[in-house]
Amino acid sequence: MQSYDWIVIGGGITGAALSYELAKQKFSVLLLEQHPSLQGATRFGYGGIAFWSGTTALTRRLCAEGIALHRTLSSELGASTEFRELDLILTIAAGEDPAAIAQSYSHFAIPPRLVSVAEACELEPLLNPDAIAGALTVKHGHISTTAMAAAYTQAFTRLGGTVQFDSAKALLRSDSRVTGVVGEANTYHSANTVVCAGAFSRSLLKAAGIPVRLYFTHAELLETPPVALQLRSLVMPADTRRFQLEADSSTAALDPLWDQPGHEPMPLILDPGAAQLLNGSIRMGQISRVLTDLNAPIDAVESEGKMRQNIGAVLPALESLSGTWHHCLIAFSSDRLPLIGALPHTAGIHLFSGFSNPLAIVPPLARRFASSALGQKDELLPDLSPDRFA
Structure with missing residues (x-):
């Protein structure tokens, strides 16, 4: 043995x-x-x-x-590992206060730099200028x-x-x-x-x-085959809601629910963003759900529609790209x-x-x-x- x-x-x-x-x-x-x-x-x-x-x-x-x-x-x-360093564009939604969003990042090791709508679109020409009030940018590592x-x-x-x-x-x-x-x-x-x-x-x-x-979230995304369209940067919302979802759904009071299937401690969130791999394929999304069943059913058609609409508002050229809905589980602590x-x-x-x-x-x-x-x-x-x- x-x-x-x-x-x-x-x-x-x-x-x-x-x-x-x-x-x-x-x-x-x-x-x-x-x-x-x-x-x-x-x-x-x-x-x-x-x-x-x-x-x-x-x-x-x-x-x-x-x-x-x-x-x-x-x-x-x-x-x-396909390592490289790219510009990360953290989009600030139209109607939000760019200065306040920038301040919320001030305690990070390398605080992202606040840029105007015009500067953001120069860094990433595929951005929709009407959808953002500005952006934060910082160098970001990337691998496959x-x-x-x-x-x-x-x-x-x-x-x-x-x-x-x-x-x-x-x-x-x-x-x-x-x-x-x-x-x-x-x-x-x-x-x-x-x-x-x-x-x-x-x-x-x-x-x-x-x-x-x-604990775990059910993460949903769309993946395209290699495309000629080129993203110059990684794009994510500055107000990323996934981390708050994780915190809210993993309290000690909710812990017993996680040992029982069929619960959804918190409603889903959607953080519209996209990243392109070196082979030209794009992964974009994402919806995050806290469902306590590892095999919980999800309506892929409805989810894909929501993701395309929200991604398309920020990156219009990506909305109609051919792509496949995928789902995976992501573990996190409280x-x-x-x-x-x-x-x-x-x-x-x-x-x-x-x-x-x-x-x-x-x-x-x-x-x-x-x-x-x-x-x-x-x-x-x-x-x-x-x-x-x-």
């Missing part, structure tokens, strides 16, 4: 990054991923790296470490989420790591310790298991009797910080999930986690421990 030092559940960006960093530290690692072709948030991510957005000493430091890693990561991994996950995974296997395509059905337990994972096809044994399964992490851990304050580290009361089980700003901080946190697994003390990880909500 083979046993690994670590089993990592979930082969998206978080799991791939963590597997690679653990293998770099000479641990034997099994990366357990359900799909040979990635699905979920890694497959449909916009790829933005908000390294400018730290608002505390902790997040500023992690963002600084993150962008420094991104700038050299393709070379380290031996494969391109699928390329980054693939680069990490390939580097992981070169280090001797093992990838197994199987669905994690349950955690294997012996008394008060997790000793592995029960899959669809096989049972896998390990000294330590870390869950990087995004939205599915909560239900997997709950089935093992391990409660966590981890305080916008990820849940990283050993879970209380049960040995051998760890969590690495709940990232609201994943691409900026996953690489440095994966590196820090792997170093701490060797016994090296880390000054930042205790602030991200899952037991901070206990």
Whole structure:
């Protein structure tokens, strides 16, 4: 019976990054991923790296470490993550006060610069000048989420790591310790298991009797095939409502609802924006819903109509582009910080999930986690421990 030092559940960006960093530290690692072709948030991510957005000493430091890693990561991994730095245009809706919106960003590590309607349209000619009162702009990192996950995974296997395509059905337990994972096809044994399964992490851990304050949104977007139309920048609303939706729907009072299907703690929100990948395809959206059922039905036709109308108001040329509606789940915590580290009361089980700003901080946190697994003390990880909500 083979046993690994670590089993990592979930082969998206978080799991791939963590597997690679653990293998770099000479641990034997099994990366357990359900799909040979990635699905979920890694497959449909916009790829933005908000390294400018730290608002505390902790997040500023992690963002600084993150962008420094991104700038050299393709070379380290031996494969391109498609990293680049672009102008981010944060649109201010007509009728809103640009100065007040700009002030709300003043506490960020690199506050975005307020520009006029004319300046915004010079930076991004596809903007509708009648739809905005101005904009904020700042340099923003960008990668391909699928390329980054693939680069990490390939580097992981070169280090001797093992990838197994199987669905994690349950955690294997012996008394008060997790000793592995029960899959669809096989049972896998390990000294330590870390869950990087995004939205599915909560239900997997709950089935093992391990409660966590981890939640998820149903995110909807449209994806076009490669098009000749060119976006010069990344476009998002300055008044992004997703983060407030996450905060409002993850209070302790609402927590019991998340273990029951069929609830919608808060109404949906729509943040109209768009990003173009290097291959020319555009991902635009997005609607975010808090539905407590992982498999909740969604009317794709109605959603697509809403997204096209709202995107078209800001970027008219995108409204009628041929594209396909997609849906994925995005995990988050109740305080916008990820849940990283050993879970209380049960040995051998760890969590690495709940990232609201994943691409900026996953690489440095994966590196820090792997170093701490060797016994090296880390000054930042205790602030991200899952037991901070206990």
